[in-house]
Amino acid sequence: MAAEQINEQKYHEVWTTPVIRIGIWTMLIACFLSFIPLIYLYMVHGILPPFAQAMTAWVLVASVFGAFYVVEPISYYPILGLAGTYISFLSGNISNLRLPCSAMAQEVVGVEEGTKQAEIIGTMGIIGSVVVNLAGVTLAAFIGTWLIGLFPQFVADAFRQYTAPAIFGAVFGQFAMRQPKLAPFALGIPITLLYFKMPIWLVILAAVFGTIIISRIFYKMKIIH
Amino acid sequence: MDEVLRIANSMGVWLTAAPIVIIALVQVLLYYRQIYHAADAVNLKPEQLRKAFHTGMVTAIGPVVAIFIIMVGLMSVIGAPMAWMRLAVIGAAPTELTAATLGADAMGVKFGGDGYNLEVMAVSWWTMAINGVGWLFLVGVFAHKLEDVREKAGGGDTKWLGILSVAAMIGVFGYLNSRNLTAVSGPFVASVTGAVSMVILLQVAKKMPQIKEYTLGIAMLIGMFAAMFY
Numbered sequence: 001m002a003a004e005q006i007n008e009q010k011y012h013e014v015w016t017t018p019v020i021r022i023g024i025w026t027m028l029i030a031c032f033l034s035f036i037p038l039i040y041l042y043m044v045h046g047i048l049p050p051f052a053q054a055m056t057a058w059v060l061v062a063s064v065f066g067a068f069y070v071v072e073p074i075s076y077y078p079i080l081g082l083a084g085t086y087i088s089f090l091s092g093n094i095s096n097l098r099l100p101c102s103a104m105a106q107e108v109v110g111v112e113e114g115t116k117q118a119e120i121i122g123t124m125g126i127i128g129s130v131v132v133n134l135a136g137v138t139l140a141a142f143i144g145t146w147l148i149g150l151f152p153q154f155v156a157d158a159f160r161q162y163t164a165p166a167i168f169g170a171v172f173g174q175f176a177m178r179q180p181k182l183a184p185f186a187l188g189i190p191i192t193l194l195y196f197k198m199p200i201w202l203v204i205l206a207a208v209f210g211t212i213i214i215s216r217i218f219y220k221m222k223i224i225h
Numbered sequence: 226m227d228e229v230l231r232i233a234n235s236m237g238v239w240l241t242a243a244p245i246v247i248i249a250l251v252q253v254l255l256y257y258r259q260i261y262h263a264a265d266a267v268n269l270k271p272e273q274l275r276k277a278f279h280t281g282m283v284t285a286i287g288p289v290v291a292i293f294i295i296m297v298g299l300m301s302v303i304g305a306p307m308a309w310m311r312l313a314v315i316g317a318a319p320t321e322l323t324a325a326t327l328g329a330d331a332m333g334v335k336f337g338g339d340g341y342n343l344e345v346m347a348v349s350w351w352t353m354a355i356n357g358v359g360w361l362f363l364v365g366v367f368a369h370k371l372e373d374v375r376e377k378a379g380g381g382d383t384k385w386l387g388i389l390s391v392a393a394m395i396g397v398f399g400y401l402n403s404r405n406l407t408a409v410s411g412p413f414v415a416s417v418t419g420a421v422s423m424v425i426l427l428q429v430a431k432k433m434p435q436i437k438e439y440t441l442g443i444a445m446l447i448g449m450f451a452a453m454f455y
Contacts, residue, residue: 007266015263020369022259026252027365030314033245034354034361037307040241041347045232049348050332057331057352061324062359069359077371078378078393083256085371089364091249092315095401097288100441103394104284105277107427108438114379114386116267120260121277127260128281130253134246134313136289137296141309144297156294158453163291165405165412166448169419170441172398177424178391186399187406194403204400211396215388224388 011116016082023086030090067201075208079103081119084126091130096164100171101129107174179215181224186211229346233304242310249313280438287445292318302337303349311353315360321353328352414455419448 041047049057072094073085079099080088088098105125111118139147148156176183190207198206218224232238257278264274295318299308303325311321328349329336336349379386402420405412423444430437 010266011263014266015259016372018259018262019256022252022255023368024365026248026255027361027368030245030248031358031361031365033248034314034358036241036244037238037310038347038350038354040237041232041343041350044237045343047343047347049328049351050344053331053348054351057328057348058355060327060331061352061356064323064327065320065356065359069363072360073364073368074371075393075397077368078375078390079397082368082372083259085364085368087253087256089315089360089368090252091313093288093292093312093317095397096291096317097285099394099397100288101281101284104438104441105280108280109273109277112387114383114388114390117269118390120263120267120269121273123256124260124274124277125281125284127253127257128278128283129285130249132282132285132289133292134250136293137309137312138246140293140296140312141300141305144293144300144305148294148297151294154453158449159291159294160298162411162415162449162452163288163445165402165415166419166445166452167288167441168398168401168405169416169448170423170444172395172402172416173420173423173444174427174441175391175394175398176420177427179388179395182392182395183399186395187403189396190400190403191406194407203403204397207400207403208393208396211399212389212392215392216385219385219388225384 015116015120019083019086023083027086027090067199071201071204075204078212079122080126081122083123084119087123087126087130091133093133096167097129097133098126100167101125103171103174113178179224181218182211182215185214229341229343230304232343233307233346238304238306242306245310246313276438283438284441287442307350307353311357314357316353316357320356324353324356325349411452411455415448415452418451419444422447 038049073089076088076094076099077085080102084098084102088094091098102122102125105121105128106113106118109121111121186207189210190203193203193206215224260274264271292312296308296312299312299318299321303321312318316324326336328351329341329345332345332348334340334345378389402416405416423440426440426444430440
């Protein structure tokens with residue numbers, strides 16, 4: 001499965017080009033479909049968000065999340081790859097679902113990180129997670145209120161509060177095993193910046209690219225390989 | 226508020242929320258098919274693809290249970306169809322709640338409180354939609370440019386490209402954990418126990434490869450239960 005055996009031109013033809021075509025179209029269609037419920041509200045109930053307040057709300061929400069629109073795709077791209085990025089940013093739940101599922105698929109199949117095989121296997125893991133995710137939210141929408149009554153309260157609370165931290169820890173452990181020398185920096189950089197109350201978007205960028213830069217230095221110095 | 230929730234849960238809203246959920250499904254079906262077309266070119270066998278798909282599904286179960294529970298909470302404030310639509314696409318529950326609240330704020334009304342009428346709800350919906358579009362649009366238009374950046378950063382050195390991917394992953398999860406590690410609390414215990422369990426489970430999986438695809442799910446449960454008893 002050596003990378004050099006892969007026919008670059010064929011790969012481009014059967015993967016990269018269609019991936020981009022599918023990605024652009026589905027993302028732009030999704031942009032339009034986001035507003036359908038508002039159109040419905042106007043057509044059937046005659047209700048339109050007042051223009052001035054709608055613009056104010058847009059400014060407010062962009063000031064909270066705007067930096068993430070740019071920072072997240074750039075930071076997650078080296079892990080998700082192209083198709084993985086399109087899927088993850090349409091389906092959401094990236095840190096708690098897409099990244100762990102992509103990583104586990106690669107781990108189980110046993111592909112080498114950063115290769116074309118890894119990208120496709122990771123994408124397949126993400127697709128599996130989207131299928132379960134869509135089934136889950138559809139189930140929740142229809143019978144969620146009834147089903148939730150069957151859970152003991154403390155179990156429901158534990159899932160709500162602790163799944164994300166536990167998964168974050170587990171995935172960190174999984175990857176820290178591969179490059180243990182990078183782990184202290186990956187934790188040290190964001191904890192220090194959080195201590196100094198830096199904005200979250202800056203903390204993400206510094207954690208990801210700081211760790212990448214240190215890995216580059218260590219690689220050049222032959223400390224990691 | 227009753228009137229608002231009655232309309233928010235009406236059949237019409239269900240029907241208008243459905244298309245974006247369907248496009249998310251269509252997108253993965255198209256990529257699924259494309260992977261089978263491309264597998265040959267990268268020397269991947271169908272059983273490896275099946276294994277990857279299966280692992281993705283198994284690993285997703287735990288987090289999806291969490292999403293399920295959070296969504297039921299969200300349904301009571303924005304209605305079932307909107308919660309369904311918003312959680313099937315970009316933006317997790319806290320993001321959507323923040324956006325819906327900011328929409329109400331812009332109208333000078335408390336989210337879900339007195340004065341939260343249909344017009345305010347429309348602004349909440351608008352704010353959730355325009356916020357999601359921020360990611361959808363930028364990724365739709367610019368994602369393929371990122372591939373050029375990665376190729377340049379990789380410089381054709383496949384070994385370095387592998388290290389770069391691992392470094393990015395450790396960096397992202399270093400950040401995600403850092404927010405739970407600044408104080409000893411339930412999330413702190415969940416994070417540390419999850420990490421230790423995963424390292425041990427992966428060692429065990431070297432001798433018992435059949436458990437490998439369940440390791441992350443098991444580590445998650447151990448971390449969760451440890452936090453419950455903290």
